[in-house]
Amino acid sequence: MKVYLDNNRASLLDTQVLEAMQPIYTEHYANPSALHTPAIAARVPILEAYEKIRSSIHAKPEEEIISGFSADALHCRLLIATYLGTIITGQKNQIILSSSESEAVLETAAYIASQGCRVTLLPLDSNGIVDLSLLKQVITPKTALVSLTMVDSQTGAIMPIDEASQICAEYEVPLHSDTTHAIGKLPVDMQMLGLDYLTLSTETMHGPSGTAVLVVKEGKILPNLLLPPSNRADLVGLGKALELAVDAQAFEMEDVRELRDTLEEAIREIPQSLIVTPWALRTPHTVMVGFKGVQSEALVWELNRHGISVSAEKGHTLIAGIGQDRNYTHTLVSFALSRYTTEEEIDYTIKKLKEAVTLIREERIQ
Amino acid sequence: MKVYLDNNRASLLDTQVLEAMQPIYTEHYANPSALHTPAIAARVPILEAYEKIRSSIHAKPEEEIISGFSADALHCRLLIATYLGTIITGQKNQIILSSSESEAVLETAAYIASQGCRVTLLPLDSNGIVDLSLLKQVITPKTALVSLTMVDSQTGAIMPIDEASQICAEYEVPLHSDTTHAIGKLPVDMQMLGLDYLTLSTETMHGPSGTAVLVVKEGKILPNLLLPPSNRADLVGLGKALELAVDAQAFEMEDVRELRDTLEEAIREIPQSLIVTPWALRTPHTVMVGFKGVQSEALVWELNRHGISVSAEKGHTLIAGIGQDRNYTHTLVSFALSRYTTEEEIDYTIKKLKEAVTLIREERIQ
Numbered sequence: 001m002k003v004y005l006d007n008n009r010a011s012l013l014d015t016q017v018l019e020a021m022q023p024i025y026t027e028h029y030a031n032p033s034a035l036h037t038p039a040i041a042a043r044v045p046i047l048e049a050y051e052k053i054r055s056s057i058h059a060k061p062e063e064e065i066i067s068g069f070s071a072d073a074l075h076c077r078l079l080i081a082t083y084l085g086t087i088i089t090g091q092k093n094q095i096i097l098s099s100s101e102s103e104a105v106l107e108t109a110a111y112i113a114s115q116g117c118r119v120t121l122l123p124l125d126s127n128g129i130v131d132l133s134l135l136k137q138v139i140t141p142k143t144a145l146v147s148l149t150m151v152d153s154q155t156g157a158i159m160p161i162d163e164a165s166q167i168c169a170e171y172e173v174p175l176h177s178d179t180t181h182a183i184g185k186l187p188v189d190m191q192m193l194g195l196d197y198l199t200l201s202t203e204t205m206h207g208p209s210g211t212a213v214l215v216v217k218e219g220k221i222l223p224n225l226l227l228p229p230s231n232r233a234d235l236v237g238l239g240k241a242l243e244l245a246v247d248a249q250a251f252e253m254e255d256v257r258e259l260r261d262t263l264e265e266a267i268r269e270i271p272q273s274l275i276v277t278p279w280a281l282r283t284p285h286t287v288m289v290g291f292k293g294v295q296s297e298a299l300v301w302e303l304n305r306h307g308i309s310v311s312a313e314k315g316h317t318l319i320a321g322i323g324q325d326r327n328y329t330h331t332l333v334s335f336a337l338s339r340y341t342t343e344e345e346i347d348y349t350i351k352k353l354k355e356a357v358t359l360i361r362e363e364r365i366q
Numbered sequence: 367m368k369v370y371l372d373n374n375r376a377s378l379l380d381t382q383v384l385e386a387m388q389p390i391y392t393e394h395y396a397n398p399s400a401l402h403t404p405a406i407a408a409r410v411p412i413l414e415a416y417e418k419i420r421s422s423i424h425a426k427p428e429e430e431i432i433s434g435f436s437a438d439a440l441h442c443r444l445l446i447a448t449y450l451g452t453i454i455t456g457q458k459n460q461i462i463l464s465s466s467e468s469e470a471v472l473e474t475a476a477y478i479a480s481q482g483c484r485v486t487l488l489p490l491d492s493n494g495i496v497d498l499s500l501l502k503q504v505i506t507p508k509t510a511l512v513s514l515t516m517v518d519s520q521t522g523a524i525m526p527i528d529e530a531s532q533i534c535a536e537y538e539v540p541l542h543s544d545t546t547h548a549i550g551k552l553p554v555d556m557q558m559l560g561l562d563y564l565t566l567s568t569e570t571m572h573g574p575s576g577t578a579v580l581v582v583k584e585g586k587i588l589p590n591l592l593l594p595p596s597n598r599a600d601l602v603g604l605g606k607a608l609e610l611a612v613d614a615q616a617f618e619m620e621d622v623r624e625l626r627d628t629l630e631e632a633i634r635e636i637p638q639s640l641i642v643t644p645w646a647l648r649t650p651h652t653v654m655v656g657f658k659g660v661q662s663e664a665l666v667w668e669l670n671r672h673g674i675s676v677s678a679e680k681g682h683t684l685i686a687g688i689g690q691d692r693n694y695t696h697t698l699v700s701f702a703l704s705r706y707t708t709e710e711e712i713d714y715t716i717k718k719l720k721e722a723v724t725l726i727r728e729e730r731i732q
Binding site for chain 1: 368370372375376377378379381383384388391392395396397400401402403404405434435436439574575576577594595596597598599600663666667669670673674675676677678
């Protein structure tokens, strides 16, 4: 049996997404900037994709959508644009980020710091939730940007964007959030959340990889940094994937959650296991766990021998204060289900997971 | 009847390319950097695509392939890398380009010039062929790079890369060529041509748009400039499109050429027409023509009314010395056929073209 539970890194493309993309290749292939009718027709599906993106996150028609290759690349672009726009000019002097941002984003932040800007990284608490007490202490009217991922890709932890948004509003500081792992799992409303910038990519929601968008609140302007836009067919796929993800939200919150909970209960039955983020603070499809004495990679490999794909987690979240119990260092593994996951697959996974943990622990003792 | 003759800007995706891309979405969607079997399997089609790219242009296994969004973006990256690698350090002091390069490339060259580097643009002669006499005059051992498009996208003019390569070799100067409009129309052999860098994209050869590669000769190293790589499905599509384009070369050189020649003869029968590049110096599927007194846009629109898509040409080539006859300023239109073009479509185009030219000329006189 093949069971794919690494959906927070990449996911099966929905056949409806593929069907939406196909006409761009076979029918609307003309260069949209040409003068003839096929070029004009080629603009229609792009405009429709923009509409789908807007309605999925409640963006207004005035809000600009910039496409790109990945949410990370667009996030880095936003950081550089902020640096060039308001920091280098002396208007602002600080950027505040969650410490759980991706490596590419943290590297860009480190570059900005090396140029003399104050960069503050907010730590995660022991539940994997970003700690806003530091935000309250360090934010000033001269803060150029606060940037917090909405849902952690590894733990599924839901960050308090609402609260961060209120703090930012008080100081009139723009707020950005990468909502990739939130959409389709919980409601994402750009206006309600009070976001000035929102990024998302759809490879984890059954859309094409290599496609992302940055949505810019009305009135905010970003310098053009010459990053290439995404491929047109992929942008249309992203629009469709978003629409389907929002449609499937109730299914994720009920049916997928039920399957994840079945897996989670079985995990809790395994002695000396540690689930990082509490149930109520997590998206419905994810559970990250460590088994004492069971190294992540060993478990990933052993499950893989039985056709089960999961993700070994390391780095950021540990550094950020999760799993401070040394017994669980290098043991974290993330299970990420999807709307395609079946009961049969979860039952099989539970059986093989229990066997794998026992086997690896026995081998260690010998 | 619908006739699409704008194939040098964008082209119908070959169904075989779409079939090659589909499994990346539906089967090999796992992130290739993960540890499990699906991830390892996902690397296979990528490696196969690299093989197809190498064999299409006779690149050696040691030669690095860098993927990106467009041939232009990769070309700009090469210019910046050359600037950072050898010019800023004072080792070299000059870049030589064809004046018919794209706007993005010329802008990047202008930036480098503004930083104090000597940038020489080689003009096109009245046939639309790059003039190498200036290259011989200005090249020195301190030239950092010579960059010449292999085939002009508008006229289809074939540039003397062989000769340029000999000149560059004499001074040990690296040579780059964008071969996008040459592949599948004439043989492209990276070793025979003596190229150090080769770029190509496949949207004009029935491959996916938004995908390109830069091939780097063994031993040459480029600094990583953080440009995103292309989407995996698109890279696989590019590999397949290249393979099919090379397979179809004989068909292009005989059957497509015959259709193009039928169109070309009919064009010559229209009084006061000017075909820019001589027949023997052009790729088999393209013809660029001006009709005295018939403005490009007027002709594009009139043909479009009858379902025929062609391209209005302006800017670069004119500036570069083509069509110096003032009667033909702003009259140039490019017809670019493909392996999907039919005899019926060409007969229809000839009929409508003659009517359109007559109509527009009559309207001008009234």
